[in-house]
Amino acid sequence: MPLTLDISLSQTRHCNNRKENPPIAIIPTSSFPWDPGFVFGMDSKTPVENLYSIEPALSSSSRRSNFSIQSKASGGNSIREVTFTDLGSKPVRYGSHGADSETNALSQKEINDEDARLVHINDPVKTNERFEFAGNSIRTAKYSILTFVPRNLFEQFHRVAYIYFLVIAVLNQLPQLAVFGRGASILPLAIVLLVTAVKDAYEDYRRHRSDRIENNRLASVLVNYQFQQKKWKNIQVGEIIKLHANETIPCDIVLLSTSDPTGVAYVQTINLDGESNLKTRYAKQETLTKIPEEGKITGLIKCEKPNRNIYGFQANMEIDGKRLSLGPSNIILRGCELKNTAWAVGVAVYAGRETKVMLNSSGAPSKRSRLETHMNLEIIILSLFLIALCTVVSVCAAVWLRRHRDELDFLPFYRRKDFSDGEEDDYNYYGWGMEIFFTFLMSVIVFQIMIPISLYISMELVRVGQAYFMIRDTQMYDESSNSRFQCRALNINEDLGQIKYVFSDKTGTLTENKMEFQCASIWGVDYNGGKASSVDGYYVQVDGKVLRPKMKVKTDPELLQFARSGKETKEGSHVYDFFLALAACNTIVPLIIDTSDPTVKLIDYQGESPDEQALVYAAAAYGFMLIERTSGHIVIDIQGERQRFNVLGLHEFDSDRKRMSVILGFPDKSVKLFVKGADTSMFSVIERSLNVNIIRTTEAHLHSYSSSGLRTLVVGMRELSTSEFEVWHSAFETASTALMGRASLLRKVASNIENNLCVLGASGIEDKLQKGVPEAIESLRTAGIKVWVLTGDKQETAISIGYSSKLLTSKMTQFIINSNSKESCRKSLEDAIIMSKKLMTISDTANNAGGTSGAGLTPVALIIDGTSLVYILDSELEETLFQLACNCSVVLCCRVAPLQKAGIVALVKNRTSDMTLAIGDGANDVSMIQMADVGVGISGQEGRQAVMASDFAMGQFRFLVSLLLVHGHWNYQRMGYMILYNFYRNAVFVLLLFWYVLFTCFTLTTAITEWSSVLYSVIYTSVPTIVVGILDKDLSRRTLLKDPQLYGAGHRQECYNKRLFWITMIDTFWQSAVVFFIPLLAYWGSTIDGSSIGDLWTIAVVILVNLHLAMDVIRWNWITHAAIWGSIIATCICVIIIDALPSLVGYWAIFKIARTGLFWLCLLAIIVVALVPRFVVKVLYQLYTPCDVQIAREAEKFQSQRATGALEVEMNPILDPPRR
């Protein structure tokens, strides 16, 4: 009887497989099923709802991120199909309410004919008869030879600055307005456009080349019942394509059949999302048996229009009169690689630019830095100033014209009357009003550089330079992942110097996300390794070959002993069951890898959840080595003896149950159910009456595990009786073949069987803190940055990690908000506010009484969980939470969903003007990263989604300290100074021109030649500001890291603020007046000609402007010297060249005037007189109200002088890793 049962079971199982997509197929999309926070995100109801509620707060640039969140969610939806119809199970809601009906409607929506594309399988001609689908050739290149010039110009002129440039140049072409020669006015714009165009052309050439390679790759395509090699670019939608192992998929393909009898194909999606683990995809049972070479496959696939959602796919397939639904697990996408599968056959549904990977290839969203936003305000002020100058000129001109209106006709220097044609006529005079209007426009042309166009270009160059240094920083290179720092957004470097809030993910960001099995509680006994734990690599020998797991795990000797002893003892049998459960109850796929030693092979466990991997590795270390997994059975090597277990059923993990289970058929014909899951969900399905003591001790162990920061899972088991199994089996079969609501039916089946379990034990997995995290957090907090940790973990785990990462200290008062209703939330928030205020007043009075006791504020920590946040976010309680959070030095949010993370960031971002930074590594952090002002991605274990969405990416959390305190500080200081200097530099020149205009009847004559005017911001003064903007350092890295408080300069906006702007402008006014009036007075009533005095002004202003910069340079290295002195020399050379051209008016002027003593006296006087006020103010400011940076600079200098050879030490900090 048992024998027959077994056979019948496996037969039914087989049939089941044939009929319908096997349930194992359903792998949770969560890469991290046990992380509740993430799981909540996967909860089908949450993200969509939250998405709508948060939508208004999101900028358009972050739409893409929403999309990806939504995509994940809807991916989940379509896998679990009609999750929403399951009205029986209690929905858990996080966020605002009332969107249920809407989401229901979304999920059940049929594909309309207008929204669908129809693909006739194996009939590309019919499929493409309307020529609406793209071919498979791709074009990442933007331009062709023909379109390059117009398109490139079009793209470049998207910049407002360039348009301003262009308008001015065009104005200057009008004969009435021509102030400068035509060439001179177009030249700078032309140079900038040309340089950019050359850069674009080169990049595009490289893209063309890679496109060509890509398009000419070969794939085998079914043509006339034979597979033939065909170039990728010729593949059409509807064609059947055969793929072999390790081949890259040429377009998006719906699987028809694979080499695996159950229709499984493994794909690696590293090119798509960076996740290196294998993913499983399935062919439908109905198409599995079709052999394309023999019989014609005909069918129709109706699928959604191309979209960029790589986790979602919705389609129907009509084949043999049957209608099947297709989901994301049936499609493999372009760019993936087929692995571990000999071949796979599929039909192309999206090709070329319509593939999901191509639709996803867009760059990072562009943000604008805070400094730039502030700067734009000042640019408006400058524009007003420009208009004012032009108005003054035109009004004066108007008055002058009016007063001399009777003389104009014959005035020797005006001569309105023209007799050359024999008749009297007005020459070049369009009436009083028009003349004034023209004067206004002309003055705009002359004074155009008041708006520092060059500033935008300089800023970009400086940012590129800064990014270069950040990328090249050896201290931000991560050895373990071999990743450099990445600058994905080039616009917000300087924001890094003003961050006030850091929102950090925990798993993978603070911790390594390398799960390590630490301890187990089995049948009420705690095996936590103790001191005697060893790291022996367990291995088995098969046919003289050694098979060992890829990762070694620390083992507990006592437990190892029990595991080896087999099932004889009572303890042994419990241990046996426990590890069997760990090895079997998962979705891990073992891969056997060859090593360099032919006798040794490694087993690599591939799976989407690091926790599962850790558990399987642990089981292997204790002698329960999972060797093979197919859809029907698993092979486990137990203490050297291979055993085969039939997998009779698998209930995948889902977020409602928070557990998964597997039903194993044992070789002895018994059937057992193994369940593992989160403790809360497990204890509700455990048979309480049984083994009360063991349950109690296990609970105690769980508590102690989670308090020491371990992630816990509970394992349970139940033996199924034959009748029980039969009932389950028929229910399971019905559910898994159901066409509608399959997922919810399956869940119901799972819930029915997962009960009355007997506790086997619990496991504790350590998620190790990353190196340097406590120190990093300490530094950030000293720097005045508030660190908020947002995690999906349990409260206890989060708090313990908080302690170990020094986020929480024993001195802190903790407020824990953990409520289940809005009212209780309100109450606890209000209580907490009152308490925190009380604490503050106490510490204040203590401070006042005790003077500088150094105690400061009593630090307060706020710990709040996701359930409470549901009631707080998007309600009036937000404000209360914000007030409370402001009083707290630490905020810890646990069990939060991805969109709640974004909600918390928005909570702070919308209420303060402080800069926020979000750092995370997983897909669940994407929304938060895009919401924050600065998003940092950790290129870690959880794929590349976070990196893709981020502005900066790096390997380790601790690099954040270097990034913010060192590079951020430098970038901010450099950029702030550079902007002010550029304003000054251009304004001083414009004012110089303006003063002269006052002495030329307001007619916009310039003594400075037009070439010098043009070259002024291009050659004469541009290089030093860029060099200083890239290279100048106010403080050394060592000082900045030693005193994180110095970061406060950015918070206080010390380098760029309104006050500095106005001081700079006053200084500019003075300096321009000095430059202009000293020569004016010295040469008044002399024989000086316009060109000579123009040369004097040119040289004076260039030297002055460069010396002004030199005065503010903090570190002089050879490059700075070369740039500043080189610019002055270059200017002189240019002036000499211009004056050596006989065709220009100023021929030989510089040689004449430079021979006179008066010229040199004027030059010297100008420079000294212009700079003295600034110098005095600077000295007074530095001596009597020194800023922290100033003091630290002095300390740096004088302390390093005191210590002998300290200079050398400073150059090569000891922190530095040895050079290679």
Next chain:
Amino acid sequence: MEMDTNGAGTSSAAAGGGGVSTSTSDSSSAAKRNSKKPKYSRFTQQELPACKPILTPGLVITTFTIIGIIFIPIGLVSLSASEHVVEIVDRYDEGCVPPNYSKNKLAYIQSSLTNKSCTRTLNVPKLMKSPVFIYYQLDNFYQNHRRYVKSRSDKQLRSKAYERDTKSCDPEGFVLDGPIVPCGLIAWSLFNDTYGFSVKSKMLEVNKKNIAWDSDKEHKFGSDVYPKNFQSGGLIGGAKLNSSIPLSEQEDLIVWMRTAALPTFRKLYGRIEEDLQANEQITVVIQNNYNTYSFGGKKKLVLSTTSWIGGKNDFLGIAYITVGGLCLFLAVSFILLYVIKPRPLGDPSYLSWNRSPSGHPN
């Protein structure tokens, strides 16, 4: 550039490339070979050897003292140089109009019938060593006016081949007979007063050679360009030119064509190459032709010696002395400030978080 492989380019390479075969070798040896670790260099780590000047009180005081010490002597020297220049300025535009025309100066100057001669007597205040430079000074004459400055053709001036290049010369470019050489308002308005000097009835030789820049004569004004149609239009602006002398030798024109920077300017007229004794009376016969009356311009005759600093101008000397004095004053003030209220440099106790611990934002 490096930026592309690490920066935004990654997204397009990984996703946009659509599966450009990315080798996913897991072996650690390959990883080591492909290590992306940035190479260490002082430049990339921003640790280039550098000098870090700091404004110490000593440095500041020294700077001001040095400026003061340098500026005051320079000021004194320039002032004395300026004092040594002897200058005679005589404004004659008013005085040279006969009294009966004083109400209607314009009519006087425009009429071709009136006698334009005018005799002025100048007193030499001090010994004027030769060469004594003769300038005419015009006030309120905007040689830098935009319309005026542009109204010339440098090409035409330089070469006969460009004779017809008068585009920029309007309204003084063409007459009915052809192009005007030299064209343009500047040439048209050439100054045409003349001066004759005599001391004690003895004529003084006025050297009008080499009053223009050699560079202009050689390269800007062609030796094959002869005046043509000049001042033949309906409106005479100023001097006429001898059409048999090439432009390169018309030095008055060359001087005039180098337009002045400021509305008050002098132009060199000639040189008297003998000493003028103190208290000598110089008689000047002026042909008062040039019309400045229409716009209220002033005409002055200037006789001046010269020094290394140029003409007589006290401004720079005074400025230098003032600035030097101010700098010395500042130096003293800083010494006092430093003595009264010193601040030890680099003292960490002045750091904001050390001064007020409660103010420390956290």
